[in-house]
Amino acid sequence: MxxxxxxxxxxxxxxxxxxxxxxxxxxxxxxxxxxxxxxxxxxxxWYHELFYNSGPLWHSFWNSIIVAISSSVVATVIGTLGAIGLCWYSFRMKKAIQTLTFFPVILPEIIIGVSILIFFNKIGLSLSLFTIFLAHVTFNIPFVLMTVMARLEEFDFSIVEAAYDLGATEIDMLLRVILPISMPGIIAGLLLAITLSLEDFVITFFVAGPGSSTLPLHIFSMIRFGVSPTINALSVVIIVGTALLALSSKNLYSSLLKR
Amino acid sequence: MRKNYGPIYVGPVAFWLCAFLSVPLLITLSYSFLAKGLYGGVEPHFSLAAYRSLFNTAVLKVLLNTIIIAVLSTALMVGLALPTAYYIARSSQKNLLLMLIIIPFWTNFLIRIYAWITILGSNGLLNSFLMGVGLTDGPIQFLYNRGAIILVIVYTTIPFAIFPLYSTIEKFDFSLIEAAMDLGASKTKALWKIMIPNIRSGITTAVLFTFIPTFGNFAVPKLVGGTSSWMLGNLIERELNITRNWPLASSMSVVLTFVTMLAVLFFMRSQNKKEL
Structure with a gap:
């Protein structure tokens, strides 16, 4: 070779x-x-400064956590149900819905941010953490859907038919067949959604109102204000934090697959 | 025959994406054909003024700058990613080398931009070094120009070129290269004439995954670009939040969406051709 x-x-x-x-x-x-x-x-x-002297930063950090958890849980529920429907059923408009789910993935983020801001303005919804939540659910749904679908495609539809032949109702089948086998995909989708939500800057930039800053928005305003060593300390905390999270989620994921 | 539960499962996705994606996009499209309101917003009568404003020299200059940045960055990223992905795919330590590329990618996007500001800024590392050794008296401005934008875009986006190239090169059958070399081709010629045509789908994916986020980029030129190196994204934000000409912001968003769709269609056509 x-x-x-x-x-x-x-x-x-x-x-x-x-x-x-x-x-x-x-x-x-x-x-x-x-x-x-x-x-x-x-x-x-600078670490002392970060942990004891950066109130607004921690406030925006907690905002980020609230948005990330709530939006990724909602996106995971909606995306998982959608993946089951798109993977194992056929019905009218299926192709159109499938195409629609690709849009948030391929459109530049600024387009989603701008159009959703115009939409909120049109329906008279004032910008707050809630509008950030709505936008985050929107861009997270396709990523959860694709992750769960990738898992479901490894299985044959015959296991669903077998469950029916053995007398399972739709609820039985969902709770005792589909959800258990798709669990690794659901967990992976949830973790991906949390990461994307914590990381998002561009879409959040457009739909955040006064007082509803997230961590990336706060970092952005700190950077615009000038170089500050506190950001360096924060960077190290973020680098170490994401590395630990990634490693532990990798372990969690492989232990789920082994089950 | 059992009941078809498909629509029940897909209902929530269809509802959510229609309400928070399709409807907003359609409203944006319709705003681009309306007249602008006095204090932001729109007046409800038909107008092509927003599309006519697109042909202002100022807007065309920004559009040209955006195209130049997107083409140069994409070429640089794919050019660097191809040998990198090839080396990883041919190495015996694939997973370790891939991790080396992935780890920096985990760091927050804004922090990765900020890292370059601490290096290139007027109080940055490079200027401290240059002034320290006496090469220059005052700080040189390395930021806020087109070069800085391209550098930082390449830095933040290059993994999107490396991963698809890696996964196609990894599947390529390298005995074909050996066969070509046994028949007298040089290694460079064999790679160029046999490997490159065989990994074309990876190359088009890499081009698409780097071109789209670069063309629609907003954060990078906002932080390391100057007014002379604005990209379309910056102009959209200014028209939306500062000048408050919403029809113009909408028409520019329509252009950006149109360019993205063209790139995707081109990509899908080239993928289909390969299967024939």
Whole structure:
């Protein structure tokens, strides 16, 4: 078997360094006692600042958590039901609904943000955490739906027919056949939805009202205000937090698959 | 015959996406054909003024800048991603190398933009270094131009090019390359003439996944772009929130949606051709 050459190795190393060095610089400068980028000694004062002196930041963090959990639970319920329907039933307008579910995935985020803002304005709904919740459910549904569908497609429709032949009602079948087999997909979809909701900046930017800032919106206003070492400390907390979450959800997911 | 429960299962999705996606998109489309209200909003009579405003030189300049940035960034990303994905797919440590690409991608999007601001900003690392060694007296402005936008877009979006390319190269049968080399082709020629045509679907997916988010980008030019390097997204936001010309914001959104749909249709056609 031929090995990859020096050229592709060179590009790979370049891309990997390109992706990691800026984050490494953030991590190092979060421990710098100076406000500038010049190293003036080790210090944890920016972490102290972050944890004891950043009230608005934590307020927006809790807003993000509230929106992420509520919107991803609703999106998971709606998306899972939709995946079951689209995967195992045929009915009128199925193709149209399927096409509609692709839209939030392929449309640029700004289009969703702008049109949903115009819509809220038209129906006279004032912007708040609730409008952020509605927008987040909307862009999360397709991702849950696709994740659950990918799981359901691994199974044959005959297991559903077998359950019917054995006398199961639709509710029995949903609760005792479909939901258990699709559980790994549902959990994966829920986790994906939480991540996307916590991460979203562009759509939230358009539908957030005064006083309903989420963490990304707060980070955005801090960045616009200028470079602040508190953001460096926050970055490190986020990097470590997401790495831990990703690893634990990976373990959770594989233990669910083994069941 | 048992009852068809399909519509009951799909009902909530259909309702939600109609209410919060189709209807908003249709309202936006209809606003683009109305006259603008005095203080934001619209007047309820038909007008093509918003579409006529699209042909202002200022708007056309922003559109041209958006196209230049999207084409250059997409070319750079696919150009860098192709050898990278090839190297990962041919390595014996695939999963480890993929993790190296994925981990930075987990970090919050805005934090990844911010990382470049701390490097390129006027008080940033690069300027501290240049002034420290005496190459320059005052800080140089590296941010707020087209180059900074392209750099940061490539930084935040390149994994979307690497992953689809990796998954097609991984499935490619490399014994074909060996056969070509046994028949006297050089390795470069064999890769170019045999591997590239065989991974075309991965290349089109990579182009689509990088071009669409770049063309509709808003956050990157907002944070590291200047007024001279505005993209369509910035103009839409200004017309919506500051100038409050909602028909114009709507007509620009229609253009952006149209370009996206064209890219998707082009992609689907090239995928279908491959199957014939």
């Amino acid at each position: 031929s090995k990859p050459g020096k050229f592709s190795f060179g590009v790979f190393v370049f891309v990997t360094l390109f992706l990691h060095i800026p984050l490494a610089i953030l991590v190092i400068s979060s421990f710098n006692s100076s406000k500038s980028m010049r190293w003036e000694g080790f210090s944890l004062k």
